[in-house]
Amino acid sequence: AQSVTQLGSHVSVSEGALVLLRCNYSSSVPPYLFWYVQYPNQGLQLLLKYTSAATLVKGINGFEAEFKKSETSFHLTKPSAHMSDAAEYFCAVSDRQSSGDKLTFGTGTRLAVRP
Amino acid sequence: NAGVTQTPKFQVLKTGQSMTLQCAQDMNHNSMYWYRQDPGMGLRLIYYSASEGTTDKGEVPNGYNVSRLNKREFSLRLESAAPSQTSVYFCASSASAGRNQPQHFGDGTRLSIL
Numbered sequence: 076a077q078s079v080t081q082l083g084s085h086v087s088v089s090e091g092a093l094v095l096l097r098c099n100y101s102s103s104v105p106p107y108l109f110w111y112v113q114y115p116n117q118g119l120q121l122l123l124k125y126t127s128a129a130t131l132v133k134g135i136n137g138f139e140a141e142f143k144k145s146e147t148s149f150h151l152t153k154p155s156a157h158m159s160d161a162a163e164y165f166c167a168v169s170d171r172q173s174s175g176d177k178l179t180f181g182t183g184t185r186l187a188v189r190p
Numbered sequence: 191n192a193g194v195t196q197t198p199k200f201q202v203l204k205t206g207q208s209m210t211l212q213c214a215q216d217m218n219h220n221s222m223y224w225y226r227q228d229p230g231m232g233l234r235l236i237y238y239s240a241s242e243g244t245t246d247k248g249e250v251p252n253g254y255n256v257s258r259l260n261k262r263e264f265s266l267r268l269e270s271a272a273p274s275q276t277s278v279y280f281c282a283s284s285a286s287a288g289r290n291q292p293q294h295f296g297d298g299t300r301l302s303i304l
Binding site: 109118121 | 234235238280292294
């Protein structure tokens with residue numbers, strides 16, 4: 076089965092600083108990978124997805140992620156953090172099953188942004 | 191633009207009570223999912239329905255049942271609630287069984303079992 080590891084359950088950055096959230100996956104076949112964001116008391120929203128068209132994927136709100144097969148990584152970055160980026164971020168990998176597709180989620184990284 | 195709608199938003203139950211969580215999507219999606227979210231554990235799949243008329247167990251199905259009522263609606267039932275089922279429950283849907291299809295989530299049901 077596929078799995079996803081998010082290193083660091085909590086990350087704190089200063090406003091304007093680089094955001095780097097780490098995600099590593101295990102997969103025996105080329106994966107489909109996703110990043111989701113969850114704001115307090117809300118459901119998850121799709122930030123971006125990797126579907127093998129390009130290794131650098133741009134998402135909403137200035138976020139991007141780079142697929143690196145050699146490192147089995149899909150880290151999420153944003154050049155300059157904003158206060159509104161404070162949220163929990165989840166990496167997920169698509170797991171093909173005979174009866175349909177499932178997403179396997181990482182345990183999440185909570186991002187705090189300091190003024 | 192409703193997307194995925196979950197009801198109720200909050201619920202408190204006593205141990206042993208039963209209840210059904212409702213989920214409906216208006217995006218004409220084929221696949222629907224139920225997750226639970228617990229601190230430090232991410233989202234874990236309870237049940238999913240790849241298409242109307244089919245349901246399958248996910249990672250943590252024990253203590254739950256589901257019904258895919260029609261293409262729009264997918265309900266989750268707790269027959270005899272236990273304190274271990276205190277959690278936030280999310281319903282999601284996706285367009286098809288394609289691996290690159292993102293899932294769209296509701297705002298969740300916060301369930302406490304005393």
